[in-house]
Amino acid sequence: MTEQPGTDADRAPVRIERDGVVATVVIDRPKALNALSPEVLRALADAFDELLEEADAVRGVIVVGEGGRAFVAGADIRSLSTLTPEEGAEASRLGHRVASAIEAFPAPVIACVDGFALGGGLELALACDVIYATDASSFGQPEVRLGLIPGFGGTVRLPRAVGLSLAKELIFTGRRIDAATAEAAGLVARRFADREALLAGARATIEEVAANAWTAVALAKRVLVDAAGTPTETAASLEVAGFADAFRTADMREGVAAFIEKREPEFSGR
Ligand SMILES: CCCCCCCCCCCCC[C@H](O)CC(=O)SCCNC(=O)CCNC(=O)[C@H](O)C(C)(C)COP(=O)(O)OP(=O)(O)OC[C@H]1O[C@@H](n2cnc3c(N)ncnc32)[C@H](O)[C@@H]1OP(=O)(O)O
Numbered sequence: 001m002t003e004q005p006g007t008d009a010d011r012a013p014v015r016i017e018r019d020g021v022v023a024t025v026v027i028d029r030p031k032a033l034n035a036l037s038p039e040v041l042r043a044l045a046d047a048f049d050e051l052l053e054e055a056d057a058v059r060g061v062i063v064v065g066e067g068g069r070a071f072v073a074g075a076d077i078r079s080l081s082t083l084t085p086e087e088g089a090e091a092s093r094l095g096h097r098v099a100s101a102i103e104a105f106p107a108p109v110i111a112c113v114d115g116f117a118l119g120g121g122l123e124l125a126l127a128c129d130v131i132y133a134t135d136a137s138s139f140g141q142p143e144v145r146l147g148l149i150p151g152f153g154g155t156v157r158l159p160r161a162v163g164l165s166l167a168k169e170l171i172f173t174g175r176r177i178d179a180a181t182a183e184a185a186g187l188v189a190r191r192f193a194d195r196e197a198l199l200a201g202a203r204a205t206i207e208e209v210a211a212n213a214w215t216a217v218a219l220a221k222r223v224l225v226d227a228a229g230t231p232t233e234t235a236a237s238l239e240v241a242g243f244a245d246a247f248r249t250a251d252m253r254e255g256v257a258a259f260i261e262k263r264e265p266e267f268s269g270r
Pocket of ligand 1: 031032033035036037038041073074075076077078079080083087091092094095096116118119120121123142143146148149150151152154
């Protein structure tokens, strides 16, 4: 799909901003409320592939929508209207590829929601590790109002985030919930008064994580992602393997030694 002139045509749909150990992935289609076109999805997948090449220097990623009105207002409905069922399946697979790239990234990815997070937008946020939001934000899976169902992981991750009962209510009604309700439901980890506080809070969290053994943080994320939704026995065996892997790191030896010697650890990332 090509952007209409005078809309977002003159800008890349996604950009990466680097500042120290923090990388920020900005979805930049504000005139379409950052709707997910195929170009946006491919650019998101490329962005995380690019960040993976620098993973030894990036301790956390912020994902945010440009414009202050929306994180992402869903899949691009104009694009969806042109699809055959097979193209729809391909679009859904493209969305799942982006979600997998986010879940595979070896550091925390924080969705900073400022405005609407709807449909594929909420699903993108759910693929991230943590969701932070401004008070004015809202969340929903309105696909059924378009004759669709969630196609970017919403039927998988929303029940995990808020429980099956509320997930079914949101998916069946297409209703939007505000940030306070989303926080109370466990969908949003922290709320902030405005965009500036939101981004500052996400940065502070990443810097706090960066002070830890990021080998352990990466291991914990891998276990949490791989174990999600699996039977308890499977999840437990994944944790056992991850715990054993931690003993193979220099960081574990350094962390333990630093505690015993009553000094600050100096983690190497090995
Ligand atoms: C091969 C082709 C592939 C095509 C798709 C590729 C991506 C696929 C991704 C994987 C699968 C995703 C599966 C997902 O589960 C499906 C969905 O997400 S379906 C869409 C769900 N979202 C919605 O239904 C929300 C739609 N928007 C609204 O309800 C309202 O815009 C709003 C958010 C409540 C805000 O309302 P207002 O404040 O009144 O603002 P406007 O409505 O005037 O919007 C401003 C402007 O933005 C345009 N716009 C908003 N949302 C979208 C959108 N989702 N797609 C396209 N454009 C959108 C709106 O049209 C306005 O533009 P203008 O008319 O001014 O040009």
